[in-house]
Amino acid sequence: MIPATPGSGRSKLPRTVVIVGVVSLLNDFASEMVVPLIPLLLATVLAAGPVALGLIEGVADTVSNLLKLWAGRHSDLYGRRRKPYVVFGYLLSNLVRPLIGISGSWLTVLSIRVTDRIGKGVRTAPRDALISDAIDDGTAGRAYGFTRALDHAGAVLGALVAAAIVYWGTARLDIVIALSAIPGLLAVGLFAFGIRETPRPVILPTERAPLSWARLNPVSRRYLMVLAFFTLGKIPETFLLLRGHELGMSIVELLLLWAAMHVVKAAISEQAGSRTDRIGRRPLILTGWMVYAVTLFALAFVTQPLMLWAWSLALGFYFGLTEGAERALVRDLATPAERGTAFGWFHMLVGMAAIPAGLLIGGLWSFHGVKIAFLVSAALAAAATAGFWRFVRP
Numbered sequence: 001m002i003p004a005t006p007g008s009g010r011s012k013l014p015r016t017v018v019i020v021g022v023v024s025l026l027n028d029f030a031s032e033m034v035v036p037l038i039p040l041l042l043a044t045v046l047a048a049g050p051v052a053l054g055l056i057e058g059v060a061d062t063v064s065n066l067l068k069l070w071a072g073r074h075s076d077l078y079g080r081r082r083k084p085y086v087v088f089g090y091l092l093s094n095l096v097r098p099l100i101g102i103s104g105s106w107l108t109v110l111s112i113r114v115t116d117r118i119g120k121g122v123r124t125a126p127r128d129a130l131i132s133d134a135i136d137d138g139t140a141g142r143a144y145g146f147t148r149a150l151d152h153a154g155a156v157l158g159a160l161v162a163a164a165i166v167y168w169g170t171a172r173l174d175i176v177i178a179l180s181a182i183p184g185l186l187a188v189g190l191f192a193f194g195i196r197e198t199p200r201p202v203i204l205p206t207e208r209a210p211l212s213w214a215r216l217n218p219v220s221r222r223y224l225m226v227l228a229f230f231t232l233g234k235i236p237e238t239f240l241l242l243r244g245h246e247l248g249m250s251i252v253e254l255l256l257l258w259a260a261m262h263v264v265k266a267a268i269s270e271q272a273g274s275r276t277d278r279i280g281r282r283p284l285i286l287t288g289w290m291v292y293a294v295t296l297f298a299l300a301f302v303t304q305p306l307m308l309w310a311w312s313l314a315l316g317f318y319f320g321l322t323e324g325a326e327r328a329l330v331r332d333l334a335t336p337a338e339r340g341t342a343f344g345w346f347h348m349l350v351g352m353a354a355i356p357a358g359l360l361i362g363g364l365w366s367f368h369g370v371k372i373a374f375l376v377s378a379a380l381a382a383a384a385t386a387g388f389w390r391f392v393r394p
Contacts, residue, residue, distance in 0.1 A: 013135075013139075013142070013143060013146060014134045014135060015196075016131065016134040016196075017131055017134055017135060017143050017146065018146075019190065019191070019194045019195055020127060020130070020131055020147055020191075020195070021146055021147040021149075021150035021151075023090070023187045023191045024151040024154060024187075025150040025151065025154035026154060026183045026184070026186050026190065027093070027094070027151075027154065027183075027187040028151045028155045028158060029154040029155075029157045029161070029183040029184075029187075030094060030097065030154075030158065030180040030181070030182075030183040030184030030187065031093075031097065031154075031155070031158065031180070031184075032154065032155040032156075032157075032158030032159050032162075032258065032262070033159070033161060033162045033176060033177065033179065034097055034100055034101075034158075034177050034180050035238065036159055036162070036238070036241055036254065036255055036258040037162065037173050037176065037177060037251075038053070038100065038109065038113070038238060039238045039239070039241045039242040040173070040241065040245060040251060041100070041101075041109070041173055042106055042109065043242065043245055046103070046105060046106050046109070050239070050242060050361075050362040050363075050366050051359070051362045051363060051366050052106045053236070053238060053242060053358075053362060054236070054359050054360075054361060054362025054363070054365075055110070055355075055359060055362065056106065056109060056110045056113050056358075057113075057236040057238060057354070058354045058355035058356070058357065058358025058359055059110060059113075059114060060113040060116070060117040061117060061236075061351055061354035061355075061358070062351045062352060063114050063117055063118060063121065063351075064118065064120045064124075064347075064351060065121060065347045065348045065349075065350055065351015065354065066121065066348055066351055066352070067118060067121025067122055068121050068125040068343070068346075068347035068348050068351070069125070069341070069345055069347070069348040071085050071089075071121065071122045071123070071125050071126055071340075072125030072128075072129060072339075072341050072342070072343050072344025072345075072347075073340060073341045075126040075129060075340040076129070076339070076340035076341050081197050082126035082127070082130045082133075082197060082340065083126075083191075083195055083197045085122050085126040085127075086122075086123040086126055086127045086191060086195075087123075087188065087191055087192050088119070089119040089120060089121070089122035089123025089127075090119065090123055090184075090188045090191060091119070091188045092115065092118060092119035092122070093117075093119030093120060093123075094119075094181060094184030094185055095181075096112055096115045096116050096119075097116045097177075097180060098178045098179075100112050100113070100177055101173060101174030101175070101176070101177030102174055121347075124343070124347055125340055125341075125343040125346075125347055126340055128144075128327060128330075128339075128343045129339040129340040130195075130197065131143055131147065132331050132339045132343075133198075138277055139277060140277065140327075140328040140331045140332070141272075141273035141274060141275070141276035141281070141324050141325060141328040142270060142273045142274040142324070143273070144273055144323070144324040144328055145269045145270040145272055145273020145274065145276075145324030146269070146270045146273065148269040148273070148320075148323045148324055149265075149266045149268075149269035149270045150266070152266035152269060152320075153262070154183075155258070155259070155262035155265075155266075156259045156262045156266060158183075159255045159256070159258040159259035160256075162176050162255050163251075163252045163256055165179065166251050166252055166255070171251070213345075216342075216345065219333060219392065220333045220334070220342070220345075222392050223329065223333065223392045224345055224346060224349050225349070226387045226388045226391060226392055227326070227346070227349065227350060227384075227388075228349040228350060228352060228353045229353070229380070229384045229387060230289060230380075230385070230388070231350050231353035231354065231357055232356060232360070232380050232384075233293070233357070233376075233377045233378065233379070233381035233382075234357055234377070234381070235296065235357075235373075235377055236357075236361075237258075237261070237315070239365075240261075240299075240308065240312050240315070241254050241257070243299075243308060243370060244308055247302075247303075247304065247305050248305070249305050253305070257308070257309060257312055260312070260313060260316075261316040262316065263316070264313050264316030264317055264319075264320060265316045265320045267320065268316075268317060268320025268321060269319075269323060269324055270324075272284055272320055272322075272325065273325070273328070276324060276325040277328070281325045281329040281332065282392070282393065284321050284322060285322050285326060285329070285388065286388060287321060288318045288319075288321035288322035288325070289318075289322065289381065289384065289385040289388060291317060291321065292315070292381050293378050293381035293382040293385055294378075295311050295314040295315050296374050296375075296377045296378035296381055297374070297375065297378040298311050299311050300371045300372075300373075300374035300375045301371065326346075327343075327346075330343055330346045357377075360373075360376070360377075361373045361374075361376075361377055364376055
């Protein structure tokens with residue numbers, strides 16, 4: 001593993017990084033007015049259960065992440081600008097996402113959710129590479145931690161606004177979901193008119209990024225494979241809301257739980273990112289993954305809403321610790337000419353594990369109970385943590 005370049009990490013972040021962070025805040029504001037309501041919509045209005053939820057989240061994430069390799073690769077070639085990919089992706093997602101509120105079946109929810117995630121697939125790797133192009137060595141952890149912190153702050157706002165609308169306005173989920181279009185379109189406009197991308201040097205054919213898996217360096221391959229295996233043990237966060245619904249929690253309380261989890265993520269992300277610039281990526285990733293495995297084990301025995309609150313906040317701690325470090329490690333291992341492609345591989349392999357992960361926990365939950373579902377996921381996460389400790393090192 002290539003260590004982080006030493007540095008204080010406290011210099012002013014570039015304008016591009018700040019604007020991307022604000023755009024992420026607005027987009028997640030819109031997204032999280034909708035996503036926490038999907039399991040409730042499925043369970044109450046559309047009479048669908050854990051298997052349908054696992055299939056929807058798995059298929060949507062896989063389609064998204066498969067597209068990330070293509071988008072990242074194409075944004076690398078011939079000095080192309082990355083900005084058009086990002087604008088298109090944000091625009092597509094924010095046009096279709098509000099339509100979930102008028103869905104008549106879980107299959108319709110699936111098709112809309114997949115289209116939404118196509119937008120995410122087109123924009124994510126070019127956006128991460130755009131950040132990478134704009135920053136100096138030694139600040140990657142802080143930059144990615146900063147954008148993730150604002151992303152989670154947007155999730156807090158979205159969940160709180162949705163809760164306020166339900167509590168003081170209307171319990172109609174379709175109206176709450178439709179209102180999400182407002183911050184979403186603001187995000188599109190800010191990125192389109194606020195980002196000034198500097199053209200990059202044209203990449204000669206012999207210098208093209210290594211799309212072939214075999215041409216990635218060995219440390220990158222080991223890291224990405226272990227990360228994909230870890231994803232097999234990850235649960236879609238919406239399953240926490242489904243569990244809360246089973247425990248009798250109200251829509252407002254579930255939205256507040258969702259917001260609180262993202263408060264923890266936002267509070268930790270930038271500081272954790274800055275720390276990984278100083279001490280390296282490995283310690284924070286290992287710590288975060290161990291926290292995740294322990295938390296899933298504990299969730300298997302949750303029987304009261306208060307217990308669900310406590311362990312959901314622990315999951316927020318895991319995300320805050322690792323998200324910046326995981327992305328910064330991708331940048332560490334890639335040359336400047338292949339950053340878009342490297343982030344594409346990163347997101348694609350995670351996505352390839354999303355369908356079996358979602359179906360695994362959904363199927364186990366439906367046929368063997370919630371305890372077995374969480375215990376199996378915890379075991380997979382623990383095995384992946386051991387694999388990272390053993391195989392991804394200098």
